[in-house]
C-alpha cells in the first residue's frame with residue numbers, strides 16, 4: 001500500500017553524478033552503450049529528467065579543483081583511464097542549465113570553502129535557488145588535495161583543523177548574507193515606485209578570523225531561505241561540522257553495522273549542538289546494479305568491473321587519501337597510515353582489506369569498480385530488501401546512489417528499483433512539494 005508523502009517508511013534518494021567521466025564506477029564511461037557526451041548540456045538534462053521521472057529527492061554533483069597527480073606524482077593514470085578526476089565541468093554552471101530542464105529535482109552543488117570567497121558562493125547558490133524555484137543544495141567541502149592548493153597560489157593545503165575552522169566561519173558568513181534581505185524586501189511595485197524596501201535590506205558587517213564581509217548580498221532572499229546543506233566529512237572534526245550544519249550527510253560505510261553506528265553518532269552530535277536529530281538525513285553511498293534476474297545483474301557488474309582499470313582505481317584512491325600508493329609493496333595490504341585526505345574512504349578501505357587481506361594490486365581494481373556493499377547487485381526485489389533492512393535497522397534515512405553508468409545504469413534504477421520501492425510503500429509516487437526542503441521534510445529557516 002502506498003503511504004502518504006510524509007510517511008516515516010519513505011526513504012530519501014540522492015543520485016551521485018560527476019560532471020566528468022566517472023560517477024559510480026571507473027568502467028562506466030567505457031561501457032559499450034555509454035553516452036560519452038559529457039561536455040554537452042543534454043547529457044546532464046537527460047540524467048536529471050530520468051531521475052525526476054523516478055521522483056528522486058536530488059541530483060548531487062561532486063567536484064574537485066585539480067586533476068589529481070598523487071600516483072607516481074603524475075596525472076597520467078587519471079587522464080589515460082578517464083579516472084574520477086580526469087575532467088570536471090564547473091558543477092554550478094551545469095546545475096544552472098539542469099534547473100531549466102527540470103521542475104522538481106533537488107540540485108546539490110559541491111563548492112569548496114577553502115578556495116572560494118564566501119560572498120561569491122552565497123551569491124551563486126542564492127542564484128541557483130532562485131533559478132530553480134527552491135531546489136538548491138550546497139555540498140560543503142573543505143578540499144583535501146595538494147594539487148588543489150597549487151591551483152590557488154598555495155604550496156601546501158591547510159591542515160584539517162584549519163580547513164574546518166575556516167569552513168565554520170565561511171558557513172556563518174554565508175548564512176548572514178542569505179539573511180541580509182528580509183523575505184518581503186523585494187517589493188517590485190512599479191507605481192510607488194518601490195523596487196526593494198531599503199529598510200528591509202541590511203549590511204552584515206562580519207569581522208572574523210578569516211573573513212571581513214560588509215554585505216548585504218546583492219541577491220534577494222531565495223525561495224528556501226538558504227540552500228540545503230550537504231556534507232560528507234568522516235573525521236571527528238568532520239562529523240562535528242556535519243552535526244552543526246548539515247541537513248544531508250553522505251557516508252561510505254563498509255557494512256550495515258558501520259552505517260548504524262555512524263548515523264547514531266551523527267544524531268547524538270546534532271543533539272549536542274541543540275538540533276533536532278531528525279533534521280539531519282544520513283544517506284550511505286552505494287552503486288547498485290539491477291536487472292530482471294540475479295544472473296544478468298551479476299554479468300552487468302562483472303562487465304563494469306572488467307572495464308575498470310586497476311591503475312585508474314588506485315590513482316583515485318591515492319587522490320582520495322592524498323598519499324602516493326605506488327610507494328608501498330603492491331603485493332601487500334594497504335598499510336595503516338595517517339590520512340590527510342578523506343578519512344571516510346580510508347576507513348572503508350582499511351576495514352575491507354583487514355577482512356579480506358586484499359593486496360594493493362587488487363584493491364585498485366576493486367575501488368575503481370564502485371562501492372557495492374553486499375545486497376546491491378541483483379533484482380529490484382533483492383536490492384529493495386537490502387535497502388529496507390538498512391532503513392528499518394536505523395542505519396540510514398535513505399541512500400545516495402552512485403550512478404553506475406549513463407544512461408542505462410540510471411534508467412535501470414528508475415525502471416526497476418523505484419517501482420519496487422513504491423509498491424512497498426517505501427518511496428513517493430509523485431512529488432508533493434515544490435522545494436527540496438519540502439521533499440526532505442526540512443523546515444525553511446526564518447530570516
Ligand SMILES: Cc1cc2nc3c(=O)[nH]c(=O)nc-3n(C[C@H](O)[C@H](O)[C@H](O)COP(=O)(O)O)c2cc1C
Nearest residue numbers: 062063110141142232233234235238250342343344
Ligand atoms: C561520499 C563522499 C563524497 C564527497 N564528495 C566530495 C567532493 O565532491 N569534493 C570534495 O572536495 N570532497 C568531497 N568529499 C570529501 C569530504 O567533503 C571531506 O572534505 C573529506 O572527507 C575530508 O574530511 P574528513 O577528513 O572529515 O573526512 C566527499 C566525501 C565523501 C565521503
